[in-house]
Amino acid sequence: MKIVCYECGKEQKDGNFVYRCSCGGLLEVIHDFTGLDAEKLKRLFAQRLSERMSVYASGVWSYKELIHPELAESDIVTKYEGNTGLYRSEQIRSALGIRELWLKAQSENPSGSFKDNGMTVAISHGRALGFERFTCTSTGNTSSSLAMYAALAEKEAIALVPRKQISLNKVLQTLAYGAKVIGFDGTYDDGIRFYERYGRELGVYICNSINPFRIEGQKSIVYEMAQSLNWELPDWIVIPGGALSNVTALGKGLQDMLELGFIRRMPKVAVVQAEGASPFHMMMSQGKRNLEPVERPSTIASAMNIGNPPSWSKARDFLSRTGGETCSVTDEEIMEAKALVDRSGIGCEPASAATVAGVWKLIAEKKIGAEESVACILTGNLLKDTDVLREYLLKDGRAQMLAADLTVESLERLIRGS
Amino acid sequence: MKIVCYECGKEQKDGNFVYRCSCGGLLEVIHDFTGLDAEKLKRLFAQRLSERMSVYASGVWSYKELIHPELAESDIVTKYEGNTGLYRSEQIRSALGIRELWLKAQSENPSGSFKDNGMTVAISHGRALGFERFTCTSTGNTSSSLAMYAALAEKEAIALVPRKQISLNKVLQTLAYGAKVIGFDGTYDDGIRFYERYGRELGVYICNSINPFRIEGQKSIVYEMAQSLNWELPDWIVIPGGALSNVTALGKGLQDMLELGFIRRMPKVAVVQAEGASPFHMMMSQGKRNLEPVERPSTIASAMNIGNPPSWSKARDFLSRTGGETCSVTDEEIMEAKALVDRSGIGCEPASAATVAGVWKLIAEKKIGAEESVACILTGNLLKDTDVLREYLLKDGRAQMLAADLTVESLERLIRGS
Numbered sequence: 001m002k003i004v005c006y007e008c009g010k011e012q013k014d015g016n017f018v019y020r021c022s023c024g025g026l027l028e029v030i031h032d033f034t035g036l037d038a039e040k041l042k043r044l045f046a047q048r049l050s051e052r053m054s055v056y057a058s059g060v061w062s063y064k065e066l067i068h069p070e071l072a073e074s075d076i077v078t079k080y081e082g083n084t085g086l087y088r089s090e091q092i093r094s095a096l097g098i099r100e101l102w103l104k105a106q107s108e109n110p111s112g113s114f115k116d117n118g119m120t121v122a123i124s125h126g127r128a129l130g131f132e133r134f135t136c137t138s139t140g141n142t143s144s145s146l147a148m149y150a151a152l153a154e155k156e157a158i159a160l161v162p163r164k165q166i167s168l169n170k171v172l173q174t175l176a177y178g179a180k181v182i183g184f185d186g187t188y189d190d191g192i193r194f195y196e197r198y199g200r201e202l203g204v205y206i207c208n209s210i211n212p213f214r215i216e217g218q219k220s221i222v223y224e225m226a227q228s229l230n231w232e233l234p235d236w237i238v239i240p241g242g243a244l245s246n247v248t249a250l251g252k253g254l255q256d257m258l259e260l261g262f263i264r265r266m267p268k269v270a271v272v273q274a275e276g277a278s279p280f281h282m283m284m285s286q287g288k289r290n291l292e293p294v295e296r297p298s299t300i301a302s303a304m305n306i307g308n309p310p311s312w313s314k315a316r317d318f319l320s321r322t323g324g325e326t327c328s329v330t331d332e333e334i335m336e337a338k339a340l341v342d343r344s345g346i347g348c349e350p351a352s353a354a355t356v357a358g359v360w361k362l363i364a365e366k367k368i369g370a371e372e373s374v375a376c377i378l379t380g381n382l383l384k385d386t387d388v389l390r391e392y393l394l395k396d397g398r399a400q401m402l403a404a405d406l407t408v409e410s411l412e413r414l415i416r417g418s
Numbered sequence: 419m420k421i422v423c424y425e426c427g428k429e430q431k432d433g434n435f436v437y438r439c440s441c442g443g444l445l446e447v448i449h450d451f452t453g454l455d456a457e458k459l460k461r462l463f464a465q466r467l468s469e470r471m472s473v474y475a476s477g478v479w480s481y482k483e484l485i486h487p488e489l490a491e492s493d494i495v496t497k498y499e500g501n502t503g504l505y506r507s508e509q510i511r512s513a514l515g516i517r518e519l520w521l522k523a524q525s526e527n528p529s530g531s532f533k534d535n536g537m538t539v540a541i542s543h544g545r546a547l548g549f550e551r552f553t554c555t556s557t558g559n560t561s562s563s564l565a566m567y568a569a570l571a572e573k574e575a576i577a578l579v580p581r582k583q584i585s586l587n588k589v590l591q592t593l594a595y596g597a598k599v600i601g602f603d604g605t606y607d608d609g610i611r612f613y614e615r616y617g618r619e620l621g622v623y624i625c626n627s628i629n630p631f632r633i634e635g636q637k638s639i640v641y642e643m644a645q646s647l648n649w650e651l652p653d654w655i656v657i658p659g660g661a662l663s664n665v666t667a668l669g670k671g672l673q674d675m676l677e678l679g680f681i682r683r684m685p686k687v688a689v690v691q692a693e694g695a696s697p698f699h700m701m702m703s704q705g706k707r708n709l710e711p712v713e714r715p716s717t718i719a720s721a722m723n724i725g726n727p728p729s730w731s732k733a734r735d736f737l738s739r740t741g742g743e744t745c746s747v748t749d750e751e752i753m754e755a756k757a758l759v760d761r762s763g764i765g766c767e768p769a770s771a772a773t774v775a776g777v778w779k780l781i782a783e784k785k786i787g788a789e790e791s792v793a794c795i796l797t798g799n800l801l802k803d804t805d806v807l808r809e810y811l812l813k814d815g816r817a818q819m820l821a822a823d824l825t826v827e828s829l830e831r832l833i834r835g836s
Contacts, residue, residue, distance in 0.1 A: 049468035052646045053504070079763070080503045085528070086471070087497075091572065110503070110526060112801060133833065151763030154509065158833055161819070169587075172807040175817040176800055178761040182820045182832055194824040201826055202833065228470045343596040345497070345569030382594055383530060383801040389590040399593040401579070402600045406612040408619055414600055415551065415576055415620065 001070055002030045003212060006314060017129060019210045020196055026311065027212045031066065031256075038261040041065060045227060052080075059083040060120050060220040066256055067216045068121055075128040077153040081116040082220055084108040086228045086375075089344040096359050100373035102234060103341070104225050107348050111173070112381035113303075114221060115145035118249065119207060121217030123149040126205035132156060135204040137191025139242075139302050140170025141380055146207050147177035158204065160184060160191045167302050167349075167385040187297065188243075189308035209245030210310050218249030219256065225375060226263060233267045234373035238355045238362075241271040241280050241326070242304040244311040246379070251318030269324040270368070271315065272358030274299035274351075278328040280312055284319065285326060291316075300331040300388060303351035303380055325367045329357040335392050347382035419488055420448045421630060424732060435547060437628045438614055444729065445630045449484065449674075456679040459483060463645060477501040478538050478638040484674055485634045486539055493546040495571040499534035500638055502526040504646045504793075507762040514777050518791035520652060521759070522643050525766050529591070530799035531721075532639060533563035536667065537625060539635030541567040544623035550574060553622040555609025557660075557720050558588025559798055564625050565595035576622065578602060578609045585720050585767075585803040605715065606661075607726035627663030628728050636667030637674065643793060644681060651685045652791035656773045656780075659689040659698050659744070660722040662729040664797070669736030687742040688786070689733065690776030692717035692769075696746035698730055702737065703744060709734075718749040718806060721769035721798055743785045747775040753810050765800035 003012045007025025012018060021027060044065075051057040055073055056064070059082015064071070085105045093101040106114035119142070126134055134150045135158040136142045143159035150157035157179035161171060174181050184191065192208060199206045209215065226233050233254075239246045250269055257263045273281045277297035283290065294307035309315075318324065329337075331350075337360070338353035355376035362368040382389075393399040404410040421430045425443025430436060439445060462483075469475040473491055474482070477500015482489075503523045511519040524532035537560070544552055552568045553576040554560045561577035568575035575597035579589060592599055602609065610626060617624045627633065644651050651672075657664045668687060675681045691699045695715035701708065712725035727733075736742065747755075749768075755778070756771035773794035780786040800807075811817040822828040 046468065049470065050464065052467065079505075083501065085498045105528075108526075108528060110523075112799075148763045148765070151761055153763075160829075163821075168808075169801060169804045171819065172804045172811065173765075173800060175811050175819070176757075176760040176765060176807055177763060180820065180832065181817075182822050182829070184822055184824055186824060190824060198826050198829075202829060204833070339594075342594040343569055345566050345571075345595060347566070347591075347594060381530075381801065382591060383587060383799065386587045386590045386804070389594055390586070393590065393593050399599075401589065401593070402598065403581075404600050404602055406578075406602050406604060406608060408616050411578075411600065411616075411620060414598065415622070 001032065003027050004030050018200060019206055026210060026314065029212045029216050033260055036065065036260060042231070042262065058120065059224050060117050060217050063220050063223045066223065067219065068125065068213065071124060071128060076124045077127060077149050078120050079110040079116070079148065079152060081109050081120050082224055086225060087346055089346060091344045092340055092356060095340055096356070096363065097370055098359065098363065098374055099371050100234065102375035103346055104221065104375055104377045105346060106221060107352060107378045107381040111145045111148045112384050113141040113145060114218065114246070114377065114379040115141045117220050118209065118214035118217035118245070119145040119149050121213045122207045122211050123153055125213045127153055127155065131205035133158060133204045134207055135160065136207040137188055137195060139188050139305055140167045141303055141384065142208065143179065143181070144170050144173040144177065147174045147179035150179065151177045158182065162187055162191065165298070165302055165305050168387055169384060188306050189293065192310055209243050215245060215249045215252060218245060219253030221377060222250050222253040223257065226257060231262055233263060234375045236268050236270055236368055236372060236374045238270045238272060238359055238374060238376045240304055240351045240354045240379055241273040242306045242309065242351065244280060244309040244315040247271050247318065248311040248314040251314070266322050268322060269319060270358060270362055271319065271324065271326045272354045273326065273328045274301050274304045274334060274354060275328045275330050277305050277307055279307060280309055280315060281326040281328045284316065301334055301350035301354055302385065303349065304354065325362060327358050327361045327365070329354055329361055333357040341378070342382060346378065348378040349380035349382060349384045350388055352378040352380050419450065421445050422448050436618060437624055444628060444732065447630045447634050451678055454483065454678060460649070460680065476538065477642050478535050478635050481638050481641045484641065485637065486543065486631065489542060489546060494542045495545060495567050496538050497528040497534070497566065497570060499527050499538050500642055504643060505764055507764060509762045510758055510774060513758055514774070514781065515788055516777065516781065516792055517789050518652065520793035521764055522639065522793055522795045523764060524639060525770060525796045525799040529563045529566045530802050531559040531563060532636065532664065532795065532797040533559045535638050536627065536632035536635035536663070537563040537567050539631045540625045540629050541571055543631045545571050545573065549623035551576060551622045552625055553578065554625040555606055555613060557606050557723055558585045559721055559802065560626065561597065561599070562588050562591040562595065565592045565597035568597065569595045576600065580605055580609065583716065583720055583723050585805060587802060587804055606724050607711065610728055627661050633663060633667045633670060636663060637671030639795060640668050640671040641675065644675060649680055651681060652793045654686050654688055654786055654790060654792040656688045656690060656776055656792060656794045658722055658769045658772045658797055659691040660724045660727065660769065662698060662727040662733040665689050665736065666729040666732040684740050686740060687737060688776060688780055689737065689742065689744045690772045691744065691746045692719050692722045692752060692772060693746045693748050695723050695725055697725060698727055698733060699744040699746045702734065719752050719768035719772055720803065721767065722772065743780060745776050745779050745783070747772055747779060751775040759796070760800060764796065766796040767798035767800060767802045768806055770796040770798050
């Protein structure tokens with residue numbers, strides 16, 4: 001296993017942990033898969049499905065050989081993350097008019113978001129290196145995941161959180177797990193820039209997705225999906241695009257599986273951004289090579305409210321190489337799709353629903369065919385952002401709490417009324 | 419499988435679904451376990467641990483033979499509930515000063531509470547009977563679970579919710595899943611009384627714990643715990659006491675396992691109530707046979723804010739037979755225990771933390787010995803009640819969002835400061 005610069009290829013020392021190469025490039029973990037046998041590994045992974053009380057009961061560490069083979073089991077900090085539901089919903093499928101639809105609910109992770117898949121690896125790696133203080137900049141999901149794992153490891157967690165356009169629930173969750181939460185005037189992007197420059201000086205272990213071990217852990221989402229589908233993935237996998245670590249990890253995980261012979265063909269990947277925070281979609285749709293950050297990103301989907309996504313070049317390369325697509329959707333479209341996902345009984349936070357809104361759009365644009373099969377990755381739990389429900393459902397009058405006396409007449413009227 | 423009155427033993431017809439016997443007693447499902455072989459079943463249950471995409475991937479339906487053997491698989495409405503983490507926490511164990519401590523996190527269920535274990539069975543049973551409208555009275559957790567499963571089954575959900583002392587998040591979750599939410603002036607107990615009398619007239623399928631199929635599903639919590647611990651349970655299992663369906667189900671599940679030879683000895687069970695809503699503890703500690711309802715129950719732990727628990731006689735009998743204990747804890751003790759559970763990285767809602775507060779008290783009262791082993795059942799997710807976090811953490815100044823400029827100096831001060 002090596003840590004190399006994604007841009008210039010220079011190898012970095014693991015003990016001397018940095019997050020950017022001296023050339024400015026992001027780092028990447030490169031595994032040596034020589035000698036690994038796909039059929040043997042598949043059998044091993046199948047056996048581990050019945051684990052419940054060891055580290056291999058985790059939906060991340062069950063694929064340890066492909067994620068961090070060298071880490072000692074005793075360094076692993078796990079909450080049996082992953083193992084999330086892969087659902088079909090006839091309601092959503094038929095509303096979208098697509099042949100086959102899957103929803104992979106990373107929202108069911110222990111802290112309620114897909115961040116847990118990567119965070120368990122970052123915290124475990126940082127602990128093995130001897131760090132005591134773990135930190136991140138976050139719109140909320142990363143910080144609550146960080147705080148949860150740091151608490152499990154009995155380490156200190158510090159979350160840098162923009163003061164605006166974040167979900168209060170996520171901040172409360174972060175505080176409850178015992179993290180120090182530091183608000184600042186600025187955006188997620190400002191926080192990331194700051195840590196990239198000064199994180200080392202501060203002596204903290206940074207758990208944002210610029211940390212390549214986060215990416216290694218997040219690969220497990222698509223491993224798990226593939227394993228559940230007997231190693232035959234749908235035509236498309238659709239994910240929301242915020243910091244773009246998701247598409248980076250998805251791409252890397254797919255690449256691993258193709259290389260090792262777990263899967264025979266590469267599915268296409270679509271990245272959906274919110275219109276008010278869509279620098280990646282703008283770059284890709286205009287055929288540009290470089291990302292122009294959005295200065296003041298703004299969307300109701302707080303988890304995607306990122307104007308300068310760190311992992312854009314990795315994401316660009318992967319989509320270009322594999323025929324992927326991007327699109328952007330409005331806040332209104334996101335909330336409509338969210339209502340559909342919630343009412344299907346699956347439920348998610350706004351950013352996750354962007355995937356369903358995106359499928360709608362990509363079908364209309366004839367980029368996804370109605371005869372194809374699609375899997376959307378739901379990244380965050382419905383309970384993560386109830387402020388948005390309060391605004392959207394209650395204040396906008398889309399739903400309401402009815403009132404009745406406890407009499408048969410009064411209830412009958414409300415029950416039979418539409 | 420028979421449905422009989424718990425009080426007078428009269429058998430009821432399943433198709434003609436009622437919730438109370440004509441004598442006023444609660445109903446109970448009685449299985450005929452003749453011919454079941456414990457060792458064979460253990461092997462079957464072990465095999466099913468590796469299921470991911472069938473109904474047997476559920477942590478409830480994986481024990482179908484002991485829960486509802488007759489139900490057709492095609493009637494099952496599941497979201498792979500159960501399969502929750504069974505954790506150790508050295509922080510909590512040492513704070514309590516007990517030899518061994520386990521925490522069973524039903525908070526990790528798909529709707530975020532232990533209600534899912536029973537609800538999947540109730541909704542599946544009601545669907546098999548042909549019902550279109552499903553309802554409950556709820557302080558919030560039952561209603562969101564009901565709404566989620568009804569949405570999955572494409573059926574209508576109606577939640578009767580007291581207007582006071584409930585968690586807004588849970589109401590929003592219920593609304594988001596598409597349920598009709600009807601507020602009324604009164605308590606949970608008023609709602610239950612109403613449905614017991616008029617539910618049938620209204621033609622709705624009632625999913626409260628007076629429904630014996632809820633209890634059957636909830637038995638799976640202790641099956642799963644036992645299976646994870648290789649069929650050797652701790653000395654004590656501690657649960658919060660609200661409607662008391664939890665202790666009823668726990669008792670029934672333990673009884674099943676002892677009868678079938680899955681376990682060799684019966685662990686003791688302790689029920690913890692909140693001081694402001696502790697009619698069951700009062701009855702038990704005063705050695706009375708009958709429950710005196712608390713007229714105006716009041717506790718910060720909204721999930722336990724119940725003054726007239728329906729399942730009290732089943733709970734009484736089980737505890738009396740097996741040497742169980744009860745105790746009550748103050749809201750302050752609950753919130754202290756919650757801080758401990760949250761800061762351990764596991765996290766829960768207030769009612770769940772009452773179990774940890776209860777262990778503390780029962781050790782002090784020498785009812786639980788420090789050399790014994792204990793498992794606490796955490797019933798609800800940390801995100802279920804963020805209002806209480808807002809009040810307790812932010813307004814009370816126990817935690818705060820710090821503020822800093824993005825400079826090394828400013829952050830260093832906050833990071834190194836205690």
